[in-house]
Amino acid sequence: MAIDPQPEAAAVAAPTAGGERGPWSLAARRFVRNRVAVAFLVLFFLIVLFVLAAPLWADHVAHTGPNKTHTLQQLTVGGEKRDVVNVEGQPIGPQLFAADGMFFLGADSRLGRDEMVRLMYGGRTSLLIGITTALITTALAVILGLLAGYYRGWIDTVIARTLDILWSLPVLLVGIALGVTLAVGGLKIGPLELSGGSLWIPIIVICVFTVPYIARPIRGEVLSLSNKEFVEAAVAQGAGPLRVMFGEILPNLASTIIVFFTLTIANNMLFEAGLSFLGAGVQPPNSSWGTMITVGVDLLNTQPLLAIIPGTMIMLTVLSLNIVGDGLRDALDPRSKIDLEAHTGTVATKASGAAAI
Amino acid sequence: MKKLFVVIAVSGTALIASLGLVACGGGGGDTSSGGGGGQEGGILKGTYASFPDYMDPQLSYTAEGWTAMGEVYIPLLTYKHAEGAEGSEVVPGLAEDLPTISNGGKTYTLKLRPGLKYSDGAAVKASDFPYAVERAFVLSSGGSPFYTGIVGAEEFAETKKGGIPGIEANDKTGEIVINLTKPRGTFENELALMFVAPVPQSTPMEDQSATPPPGTGPYTITKSQPGKGWEYERNPYWAKANSEAMPEYPTGSIDGAKITVIRNPQSQVDDIEQGTYDWMQNPPPSSRYAEVKSKYEGSQFLVQSTISTYYFWLNTEEAPFDDVKVRQAVNYAIDSRALERIYAGQIVGTDQILPPGMPGYEKFDLYPHDLAKAKEMIKEAAPADMDITVWTDTESPNNEAGEYLNDVLQQLGFNTELKILNADNYFTVIGNATTPNLDAGWSDWFEDYPHPNDFFQPLLSGESILPTNNGNFAKISDPELNKEIETLGEERLEPDEETAYAELDKKFMEQAPWAPYGTRTLSTFVSDAIELDSIIYNPTFFEYLTSFEFK
Numbered sequence: 092m093a094i095d096p097q098p099e100a101a102a103v104a105a106p107t108a109g110g111e112r113g114p115w116s117l118a119a120r121r122f123v124r125n126r127v128a129v130a131f132l133v134l135f136f137l138i139v140l141f142v143l144a145a146p147l148w149a150d151h152v153a154h155t156g157p158n159k160t161h162t163l164q165q166l167t168v169g170g171e172k173r174d175v176v177n178v179e180g181q182p183i184g185p186q187l188f189a190a191d192g193m194f195f196l197g198a199d200s201r202l203g204r205d206e207m208v209r210l211m212y213g214g215r216t217s218l219l220i221g222i223t224t225a226l227i228t229t230a231l232a233v234i235l236g237l238l239a240g241y242y243r244g245w246i247d248t249v250i251a252r253t254l255d256i257l258w259s260l261p262v263l264l265v266g267i268a269l270g271v272t273l274a275v276g277g278l279k280i281g282p283l284e285l286s287g288g289s290l291w292i293p294i295i296v297i298c299v300f301t302v303p304y305i306a307r308p309i310r311g312e313v314l315s316l317s318n319k320e321f322v323e324a325a326v327a328q329g330a331g332p333l334r335v336m337f338g339e340i341l342p343n344l345a346s347t348i349i350v351f352f353t354l355t356i357a358n359n360m361l362f363e364a365g366l367s368f369l370g371a372g373v374q375p376p377n378s379s380w381g382t383m384i385t386v387g388v389d390l391l392n393t394q395p396l397l398a399i400i401p402g403t404m405i406m407l408t409v410l411s412l413n414i415v416g417d418g419l420r421d422a423l424d425p426r427s428k429i430d431l432e433a434h435t436g437t438v439a440t441k442a443s444g445a446a447a448i
Numbered sequence: 449m450k451k452l453f454v455v456i457a458v459s460g461t462a463l464i465a466s467l468g469l470v471a472c473g474g475g476g477g478d479t480s481s482g483g484g485g486g487q488e489g490g491i492l493k494g495t496y497a498s499f500p501d502y503m504d505p506q507l508s509y510t511a512e513g514w515t516a517m518g519e520v521y522i523p524l525l526t527y528k529h530a531e532g533a534e535g536s537e538v539v540p541g542l543a544e545d546l547p548t549i550s551n552g553g554k555t556y557t558l559k560l561r562p563g564l565k566y567s568d569g570a571a572v573k574a575s576d577f578p579y580a581v582e583r584a585f586v587l588s589s590g591g592s593p594f595y596t597g598i599v600g601a602e603e604f605a606e607t608k609k610g611g612i613p614g615i616e617a618n619d620k621t622g623e624i625v626i627n628l629t630k631p632r633g634t635f636e637n638e639l640a641l642m643f644v645a646p647v648p649q650s651t652p653m654e655d656q657s658a659t660p661p662p663g664t665g666p667y668t669i670t671k672s673q674p675g676k677g678w679e680y681e682r683n684p685y686w687a688k689a690n691s692e693a694m695p696e697y698p699t700g701s702i703d704g705a706k707i708t709v710i711r712n713p714q715s716q717v718d719d720i721e722q723g724t725y726d727w728m729q730n731p732p733p734s735s736r737y738a739e740v741k742s743k744y745e746g747s748q749f750l751v752q753s754t755i756s757t758y759y760f761w762l763n764t765e766e767a768p769f770d771d772v773k774v775r776q777a778v779n780y781a782i783d784s785r786a787l788e789r790i791y792a793g794q795i796v797g798t799d800q801i802l803p804p805g806m807p808g809y810e811k812f813d814l815y816p817h818d819l820a821k822a823k824e825m826i827k828e829a830a831p832a833d834m835d836i837t838v839w840t841d842t843e844s845p846n847n848e849a850g851e852y853l854n855d856v857l858q859q860l861g862f863n864t865e866l867k868i869l870n871a872d873n874y875f876t877v878i879g880n881a882t883t884p885n886l887d888a889g890w891s892d893w894f895e896d897y898p899h900p901n902d903f904f905q906p907l908l909s910g911e912s913i914l915p916t917n918n919g920n921f922a923k924i925s926d927p928e929l930n931k932e933i934e935t936l937g938e939e940r941l942e943p944d945e946e947t948a949y950a951e952l953d954k955k956f957m958e959q960a961p962w963a964p965y966g967t968r969t970l971s972t973f974v975s976d977a978i979e980l981d982s983i984i985y986n987p988t989f990f991e992y993l994t995s996f997e998f999k
Contacts, residue, residue, distance in 0.1 A: 160855045162786040179738045180792030180845075201734065201790045202848055202855070275869060275877075288865045370842065375866055376851045389714070389844060390735045 118346075121422035128418025131411040138408050142218055145211035152192035153205045157212035158376040161203035166190045175203040181393055199397060200386050206397060213378035214404060220290065220379070221360035221408075224297040228359070229352050231298070232305035233344065237336045239306075240313025251310065254303040262300045263365060270296045270371025293372040297359050304358075305351050312347060316340050346423030353416035357409040364405050380405045486979040486997025492705035495716050496677075497730040497843055498871035499709050503657040503672050505642045506583045509590040509917065510875065511894055511990060514642060515729060516678070516707070518989030519700070520663040521645035524558055524577060524624070525636060527897075527988045529698055529995070535986040536898040538636050542572065542646060542664060542694070543624075546636070553631030553938075556639070560622035561693045565685040566648055567668035574617035574624050576646035582612060584643045586653045590879065590917035591643035593906060597635070599627045633940040637897035640988070664690060666700050667993055675872060677708040680993065700994030701982075713844070720748070723975045727996070731971045734792035734845050740973060748978075751971045752985055755805045756894040757903065758787075758795055759964040760853050761921035763887050768831030768862070775960035777829070778888075779815035781822035781856045784965040790848050795966030801903055801953050803967040807941055808900035808949030814957050819859065826860050836862045839889030841874035849965075850890045857888070879918040891921055892968065895987060899941055900949040904933045908956060922961030929955060 112120075122128060149156060164175045168189045175183050175198050182198035185206075196206035239250040273292045278285040285291050316322065317340060325339045360380075366372030367381030375382060380401040387398030500513035505521040508514060526541035528534055540546060542564060547556040564572035584592045585605045596602050599614025614627040628635065638644075651661040660669040660678075666686045672678040681704045683690070691699055708725070710716050713733040717740060719725040732740045740749055762769040762778060769775050784797030802809040836857055840850025847868050854866045865885075869877055877883050878891075896902045906912050910925030932952055939945050957964075972991060974980055977998055984995040 158851075158855060158858070160786070160852055162789050162852070163783065176789045178789060178793055180734050180789050181738075200848065201792065201845060202851055271870075275867060286865055287867055370868070375847070375868060376854055389733060391714075392739065393735065 118419075118422040122418055125418045125421060128415055128421075131414040132418075134407065135411040135415060138214065138404070138411070139218065142211055142214035145208065145215055148192075148211055149205075149208045153195070153208045154193065155205050155208060157204065157209045157378055159204060161198065161205070162201065164203060166193060176201050182390070182397075184394060185396065196396070196400060197394065199383065200390065206383075206400070209378040209383060210380075210401060210404065213380050213383050213401060214408075216290065216373055216377060216379040217360050217363060217381065217405070218408070220294055220297070220363045220373075221356045224294050224301065224359040224363075225352055225355040227294070227298045228301045228355055229305055229348060231302050232309055232351075233341070233348060235302070235306045236309030236313050236344075237340065240310045241317050241332065241336050241340065243314075247310075251307075254306050254310075257300065258303040258307070260300070262362075263369075266296050266300055266362070266366055267369050267371040269299075270366050270369075274371060274374050288374045288377065290373065290377075292374075293363055293366055296366065296371070297362050301355065301359060301362065305355060308351075309344060309347065312344060313340055316343055346420070349423065350416050350420040353412050353419060357412035357416070360405065360412075361409055486701060486982055486999055488701050489703050490701075490998040492702045492727060492978075492993075492996050492998075493725045494705055494707045494727045494729060495710045495719065495725045496707060496728075497709070497711060497713055497716065499675050499677075500657075501873070501875055502655060503660050503669065503674070503678060504587075504655055505645045505647060505661075505663070506580060506591075507587055507589050507655060507657075507917070508642065509919070512729065514988070515990040517642060517660075517663075517669075518986075519665045519667050519993040520660070520669055520680070520683075521642055521647070522664045522694075522697070523640050523642060523645040524560070525640040527640055527986055529984055529986065529992055531985050532987070533898070535984070536988070538640050538897075539696075540694075541640065541697075547626075547639070551627070553633075554628045556626040556628070556635060558624045558626075558639075560624065562622060563689050563693045564664060565689040566662035566664060567683040567685055568648070568662040569685055570648055570662065572646055572664060573619045573649075574622045575619050576649060577624050577644065578612060578615040578617050579649045579651075580644050580646050581615060583647070583651065583653060585612075587655065588914055588916045589643055590906070590914065590919050591641060593909070593912045593914070593919075594634075594638040594641065594643065596911060597628045597630065597632050599629055631938045633936075633938060633945075634897065634899050634901050637899060637902075641896060666691070666698070667704070670704075675709065677706070679707070680705040698992070698994040701997040702993070705993060705996075711842075717973070720973050720975050723977060725975065726978050726998075727972070727974045727991075729972075729991070730843075731794065732973055734790075734794065737792050737794065737971075741971075744973065746980075748976055748980055749971060749973050750980065750983075750985075751969055753805070754894055754968050754970055755803050755898070755987065756892060756968045757798070757801060757803045757964050758791075758849070758890075758892045758966045758968060759801075759962040760849075761889055761891055761962055762960070763921070763923055764959075764961050765923040766887065767833035768829075768836070769888065771829050771831060772959060773825050773829040774831055775963075776815065777822040777825035777860065778857070779957075779960050779963045780818045780825065781860055782815075782853070782963045782965055783817040783819075785817070786852060787849060787965045790845050790852060791966065791968075792845070794845075794970070795968050797966050799964050800957055801908070801962065801964060802900055802949065803903075806895065806900055806903065807898065808946040808953070810950035810953070812954060812957075814954070815960075815963075822860060834862050835865075836887045837865045837867055837885035839867050839869065839874075839878050839886065841869055841871040841890070843871045846871075846890050846892075853888065853890065853963075876917070878921060879914070879916060881915045881918060886921070889921065894968075897988060900946070900952075901933070901937045904949075904952060904956070905937060908961060909933045924956075924959065924961040926959060929959070 161175045165172045173183060180201045182200055183194055184197040186194045194205055199206045199209055235250050239247040274287045277287045322335060322339055325335050363372050364381030367379050368385050373379040373382050383401035384398050390397050496512055500508055500516050501510045502508040502513055505517055522541045524541055524543040525538050528537045528539045542560055543558040544561050547558045549556055560574045581595055586608050598612055600612045604612045616625040647661045657674050658672055660672055666683055667680040668683040670679050670681045716728045717732045717736050720728055762775045764770055788795055788797050799815050800812060838850055838854045840847055854864050857864045878886055878889060906919045908920060908924055910930045912920040913923055936945055936948055979997040979999055982995055982997045984992045
């Protein structure tokens with residue numbers, strides 16, 4: 092792996108009392124020193140643990156599934172029978188542990204589904220979509236950015252203009268139109284067949300519209316990197332285009348990609364929530380935090396928590412990913428203002444220069 | 449279909465009397481308004497939760513469409529401008545009088561009132577009536593099966609060429625003679641439906657929802673934007689010609705109306721409370737229903753009982769619902785008490801086709817809720833195809849009813865996929881034979897007229913299975929039951945026929961093409977600027993635009 096021999100980076104990577112440290116090690120140390128970022132990373136992992144525990148809670152505490160209706164069920168709370176949904180169609184509020192954990196956060200709607208179970212399963216869906224779309228869009232964006240930035244010429248023109256067109260579209264409006272169409276009719280392209288309720292429908296819609304937001308900056312960076320001496324050197328040594336792109340340039344994009352990846356998870360989760368709220372994303376009866384807000388809004392006057400809780404979960408997850416993303420950017424950036432000297436004894440670097448490690 | 453949000457008051461005679469609402473009708477008097485003490489003039493700002501299925505008189509078959517066009521397109525016969533049972537009385541519309549029935553009940557003779565004009569100034573001709581009937585057939589209207597009994601209509605329905613020989617219209621005399629292949633006890637009611645309201649013969653043989661044709665009523669639709677809304681103005685030829693020709697028909701107080709589609713019923717309620725809009729056609733959302741009722745009942749809010757059936761249809765043509773045992777199992781598994789709560793008390797549970805209040809209704813309980821029995825029946829039936837697509841629309845609580853059915857089918861062991869379509873085109877999509885996977889779904893039905901045939905022929909007879917605008921979603925065509933519908937349809941409604949319809953109800957439910965679950969109560973909510981007492985809820989055309997008055 093070739094690393095752009097930036098003098099600043101070299102300074103950062105200089106031998107210290109603690110011995111030779113690589114750029115990744117330094118980045119990790121910088122990140123760990125950013126206590127806010129670490130705190131939110133912990134929060135994010137807690138959220139992941141929370142949603143991964145959904146089957147355990149559903150099977151052993153709530154004794155129900157995420158889509159199971161309990162409209163006519165009664166709970167015994169403090170020796171009293173209570174309707175899960177009363178005759179006026181009002182669902183029961185949070186019971187915490189008063190009913191042995193059943194309906195911990197109350198029922199979600201007139202269908203009497205367990206809000207806590209749906210919150211946990213809905214979180215799985217939201218995170219799954221966020222992470223999957225971030226992986227796909229990042230991979231696509233890197234490939235397109237590398238091809239456009241390295242080859243330039245007509246390949247660059249075609250890719251860049253296509254990205255421009257996608258970028259110019261009103262994302263939410265077109266996303267809703269596409270999402271609704273696919274949710275109703277499904278998708279069939281050759282052997283690929285997706286039903287309207289498939290989670291792949293919102294995943295595809297989100298990927299289509301978010302690729303330009305990563306591909307364009309990556310293309311710009313590749314355009315810059317491909318003029319560097321280390322690339323010329325690799326070409327002079329007989330390296331082919333694939334090796335130059337993936338062996339020389341790609342490693343120098345690592346910090347950018349990592350930062351974009353975390354931020355894209357957050358953005359795509361918000362996109363999914365928006366699409367689902369408007370009926371163009373995750374389809375009922377499946378839950379995501381976005382669909383739960385839609386259901387909750389219907390009962391906002393009487394049961395505001397039904398919308399507030401999933402909304403808060405989205406906010407916390409997106410906030411934690413954004414702060415972790417910012418922390419990573421600072422940690423991976425040699426111009427970082429995080430002073431390691433006080434903690435490590437290294438020479439503090441306030442360097443400026445190229446962004447690459 | 450007469451589906452979705454309708455406000456009618458068949459059993460509200462006492463209420464009508466107490467409110468002094470009966471207006472217009474055959475008694476002369478002031479025909480300018482609905483009878484309240486409000487002002488003349490003003491533009492009504494109304495809101496619907498969805499755009500009607502069609503804004504075309506020959507095509508629309510929803511409560512929204514009939515409410516929207518009831519005062520724009522007047523058929524030869526119509527219903528009295530009144531509520532409840534009185535509002536179900538057929539009275540002359542564009543025709544001078546009720547038809548003369550001869551030839552053993554097979555020939556109906558009517559005469560057009562002289563001097564009638566459309567809103568564009570063109571004269572109304574007798575031949576516009578057969579044109580309207582032909583147009584209903586050419587467009588495969590969901591209402592066309594009502595008229596297949598006209599001589600030559602079935603052939604025309606197939607070929608769509610050469611006219612319908614069973615209708616003779618004389619433009620000079622205004623006489624219209626309709627010959628039927630056999631007597632039909634409901635034909636007067638069917639002549640009073642909007643499907644056969646005359647339109648100019650220049651009206652294209654295609655859906656005119658974006659440019660509704662000129663009408664004959666007191667109001668005309670001046671602008672229509674499908675999906676968004678529409679506007680009314682007074683018909684300029686109403687005062688000049690039609691009101692003189694049909695003096696008993698009300699002229700209306702308001703000068704016009706502007707209707708906006710607002711898909712969020714929460715916003716609709718807020719808008720009515722704040723006076724931004726004057727009337728919402730659909731009821732408040734279930735989550736606000738109790739609140740609105742307690743705050744505004746009697747002053748701005750009225751609850752009405754309806755003659756309606758809410759049901760889940762099960763496609764009898766395709767597996768797994770081609771097996772009667774599977775359909776019966778679903779009926780056992782559905783619990784109407786749960787659906788009463790899902791509808792926040794706005795339905796009364798039932799598990800039969802005919803609703804209370806409809807002649808021929810006799811209560812029975814063929815499928816008391818028994819999930820264990822249902823599961824056992826599915827086990828015995830062992831259907832080969834366990835994949836089911838469940839259909840419903842986006843409007844609450846119908847969407848939740850669809851989710852409930854989806855959950856019940858999953859409990860019975862089926863693999864389900866739920867499809868929730870926009871309410872604007874839900875019935876168009878599920879009524880199209882080319883739509884794949886039409887296995888089961890939600891629907892409702894409000895009476896077209898007070899005759900039990902209306903719950904069988906358009907919904908459950910073989911002849912009502914259409915390639916487009918289909919109303920027989922269960923696609924049931926049982927030769928014996930078809931024959932019985934046909935035979936009963938020929939008779940006028942007497943006690944013996946009512947008993948026969950009650951039996952027919954049971955026979956159909958033994959076949960279980962539907963899983964009925966309730967009869968709806970509905971409501972109308974207006975701003976404090978509107979005279980609530982003046983509004984007339986007709987069982988067929990619902991809230992008459994001519995009955996709205998500003999205070």
